[in-house]
Structure formats: C-alpha cells, structure tokens
Amino acid sequence: MSGVDYDLVITGGRVIDPALGFGREADVYIKAGKIDEITTDVDKSARAVAKLPGDKIIDASGSLVVPGLIDMHVHLREPGREDKETIVSGCRAAAAGGFTSVCCMPNTDPVIDNQETVKFVLSRAEEADANVYVIGAITKMSKGRELAEIGDLVKAGAVAISDDGGFVQNPEIMRRALEYARMFDIPVISHAEDRFLSAGAVMNESFQSSRLGMKGSPAVAEVIAVLRDIKLAEFVGGRVHIAHVSTAGAVGAVRAAKAEGVYATAEACPHHFTLTDEEIGKEFSTSLRVNPPLRTQKDVEAVIEGLVDGTIDCIASDHAPHAEEEKDVEFDQAPPGMIGLETTLGLVKTRLIDRGYLNWADAIRKMTYNPARILKLPGGTLEIGSAADITVIDPEYRWTVSEKKFRSKSKNSPFVGWKLKGKVEYTILGGRVVFQNK
Ligand code: DOR
Numbered sequence: 001m002s003g004v005d006y007d008l009v010i011t012g013g014r015v016i017d018p019a020l021g022f023g024r025e026a027d028v029y030i031k032a033g034k035i036d037e038i039t040t041d042v043d044k045s046a047r048a049v050a051k052l053p054g055d056k057i058i059d060a061s062g063s064l065v066v067p068g069l070i071d072m073h074v075h076l077r078e079p080g081r082e083d084k085e086t087i088v089s090g091c092r093a094a095a096a097g098g099f100t101s102v103c104c105m106p107n108t109d110p111v112i113d114n115q116e117t118v119k120f121v122l123s124r125a126e127e128a129d130a131n132v133y134v135i136g137a138i139t140k141m142s143k144g145r146e147l148a149e150i151g152d153l154v155k156a157g158a159v160a161i162s163d164d165g166g167f168v169q170n171p172e173i174m175r176r177a178l179e180y181a182r183m184f185d186i187p188v189i190s191h192a193e194d195r196f197l198s199a200g201a202v203m204n205e206s207f208q209s210s211r212l213g214m215k216g217s218p219a220v221a222e223v224i225a226v227l228r229d230i231k232l233a234e235f236v237g238g239r240v241h242i243a244h245v246s247t248a249g250a251v252g253a254v255r256a257a258k259a260e261g262v263y264a265t266a267e268a269c270p271h272h273f274t275l276t277d278e279e280i281g282k283e284f285s286t287s288l289r290v291n292p293p294l295r296t297q298k299d300v301e302a303v304i305e306g307l308v309d310g311t312i313d314c315i316a317s318d319h320a321p322h323a324e325e326e327k328d329v330e331f332d333q334a335p336p337g338m339i340g341l342e343t344t345l346g347l348v349k350t351r352l353i354d355r356g357y358l359n360w361a362d363a364i365r366k367m368t369y370n371p372a373r374i375l376k377l378p379g380g381t382l383e384i385g386s387a388a389d390i391t392v393i394d395p396e397y398r399w400t401v402s403e404k405k406f407r408s409k410s411k412n413s414p415f416v417g418w419k420l421k422g423k424v425e426y427t428i429l430g431g432r433v434v435f436q437n438k
Helices: 043-051 087-096 115-125 149-154 171-183 207-212 219-236 248-259 270-274 277-283 299-309 344-353 360-368 371-373
Strands: 008-017 022-031 034-039 058-060 063-067 068-074 099-104 131-136 160-162 186-191 238-240 264-268 390-400 419-429 432-436
Touching: 008 360, 008 390, 022 058, 022 270, 034 219, 058 087, 063 207, 063 299, 063 360, 068 087, 068 360, 068 371, 087 099, 087 419, 087 432, 099 419, 115 131, 131 149, 131 238, 149 171, 171 219, 186 344, 207 238, 207 277, 219 238, 219 248, 248 264, 264 299, 270 299, 270 344, 299 432, 344 360, 344 390, 344 419, 360 371
Parallel strands: 008 058, 008 063, 068 099, 099 131, 131 160, 160 186, 186 238, 238 264
Antiparallel strands: 008 022, 022 034, 063 390, 390 419, 419 432
16 A cells, blocks of 8 residues: 555544543544554555655654544534524534534524424535534423424434423423434433523522522522433433533432443533632623533532543533623623533633543543543544544644634633633544644
8 A cells, every 4th residue: 555545644643532442642544534554663654654645644743543532412503593603604613623523512593393393404514624423402492392303303414312491391292202202212312400490590509609699590490400300311221411410419319320330421512611600790791601501610620520530421512602792781682501512612611621631531530531432422432444533633732712712603701711721732533634723
C-alpha cells in the first residue's frame, strides 16, 4: 500500500480511545473517510508521511487525538427560530467545540413530533459540519397530553424521545412512553422537574432566592421527578436517561437506581458542575438563567462526585441559544438557557481534569463512548473501519472565551471573559477537516 493513498495522517499525538482501552502515542491513518490504521511503528509513519503532501499531514505532537466528541443534548432551533440558531450554524459551533456529533432536542417550532419534521432536520443536516441525530418528542407538541407516534419517529431516524424543556407530568403517559421506547430499544430522556413544585420559578429555591426576592424551584422538584421516572423505568423494564442532573438528591437517586440494576443513565452540564446560584445576585446576568437552575455549592460538589464515581455517564452542553433582545431584559423575564457547545471542552479540562476529578480518558469516555452506547450511535471510538470522526486537542492551550469568536448565532454564555485551558486544534468529520484553530 502506498502512503499517498491516505486522505490524512495524524502523527505523533497521544491517541486516547476509552472504548478500545487505548492510550498512547500513535499515528492515525485515514483513508476514504474511515480510520484505516492506528500504528505505533515510527518507521512506517515516516515512510508514509514522506510520500504525502503537507496538507495531508497533521502534526499532533503534544496533542491528544480522541474520537470525535458527541454532545447528546443540544437545541438547534431549526425549524422555527433560525434567528437564534440553524442546523448549519449550530453544527459550526459544534465543530469549533470539538463535537462531530450532536443530538438535537425536539422543542422547535413546529415540535419534532412527526416523521416529516425528523426528515426535515436530517435533510438540513446533510450540509452541516457535524452529524446530527434527532431526538423526537414524547408527546404531541410536547404538551404532555397524548403520545406522539413513537414508532414513526423511530422509523424516520429518531434515536431517543424527550419532551425536554418540560416534564411529562402525567405518570400514565410516561409509563406508556417507556413501554413503547422499550419496544424500539431507545431511551426516554427525562427533563425531570415536577411542574407543580417549580411553577413560576426563575432560579433555585435557596437562601439566594430569598435574598433576591425571586421565586425559586426547590431541589425536590427535580428529585421527585427523577425518582418517579426511575421507578417507572424499573416497573416497565425500560430505559430512562436523566437529562441535565443538577441536584445532590438526583445524583443520589440515579446512584441508587444503578446499584439496584435499573437501566437508568444520566448526564450533567458544565454549568452545573461549575456555577452556583450565588452568581446570580452579582450582576443579574440573564445568561445565568437556565433550567434546571444553578444550584448550591453542595449540589455542584454532588454532581462532580457523580461524574467521578460513574453515576453520571455523560457530559452534555444543553446548548440553548437565545436572541440578544430576548435576554436583554430583567432576569425573571428572560427565557432560560445558555449556549455551551464552544465552552464545554475547556470547562471540562479547567474545572474537572486540572482539579484532579477526572483524567482525560474518563472525561473523553463521557463525551464519546458513553453517549454513543446509550443512544446506539455509530462512532464514539477510533476502531479501524469506523468513520474518521476525530478531535485533536491541545490540552495546555490557554484562551479567553470571547463573544466575538462564537460560531453560534447566539452569544448567551455566562463564561464570556473566562480564562480556560484546553482547546480544540482540529475537528475532523469523516476524514474532512471541519474546524481548525488558527
Ligand atoms: O435552560 C433551558 N433551555 N432548559 C431547557 O430545558 C430548555 C432550554 C431551551 O430550549 O432553551
């Protein structure tokens, strides 16, 4: 085989693939959009590289070469709010953040509760810089009253169902959703928030909400909802995935469920392992309004503990773009949500890895193999023959989060101005460089 056959060779990086249990310096050969070979044979590398033009070689010395990151929880806003984000712009942000795959939530306008809308999203995604997987709605228009045609959604390509943004308050409907989802072997993703307990809330219920005179949502609103959905999943033998875990009680509930053998998985977002509700009173920045809300230090520590001990399987951004004019209002008037695709990796490195909570392999597992396994997605590994979706990371690169540099159409990030370590150098999708940090 002649070296010139390769599309791309990534040389000298530390290749980490938690799925394969691989973690050492090696060269990755990409051919016809697929991973052709990974070798530690320096001679072979030199021979192959000598025959290749420069633009087909990435020198990754000092960098990490990992499977393309997967974000299982993003809002792409198309159809309906293309002013905030489109599938193309959201995927550009994903590529800049090192993500080669994203799973988009169905709370668009119209809601992704039917085959046509799934197909529309997938067709728009064809021209995008990331693989897009669709999460269909659990109920029609996500109103919680009547199940969506779950079989149809799956047939059109949905990889999970969720009414994210709201809780399926009626347990009978959630029970049926879990039963249908089990038939199709997909998880039901629960936005766990008892709506009666959280009604009217704009932040966490705590000393801070009393101090600021704002209506808070108590932690127990999340805990009750998590416990109910775990019990329902156990009862029907289905799979529940708890989105954006934010409270110590929810971490404990998922931990106990796993210990009892219930098929429950969970994700946590960077803001919930980084920020507390104390931040809100400082400037009343509406970027801090998010749902579930920022909680207390005790909750932040519990979320980190859950990430460390494996209770929380995945790290997901909950990238939720909102228009400037919608966020440029009083705190309690702003819609909840913050963007996250372009800051997640830096926050994972700066707040989890550098502080000694996770090593790179564990962190990468939570952003590759684990979401792929839960949603049965292709990828999440550098296995020979798989699509060459690869992220090259400079682990020591220091940068300051700048609003101007966001690829996302929206800028609602509370991390603007933060100094982070760890940055994507290259994002490669099917052998094609879709992002390069210049
Ligand atoms: O803060 C949030 N924003 N939480 C959600 O559950 C939905 C999301 C959105 O779509 O804006």
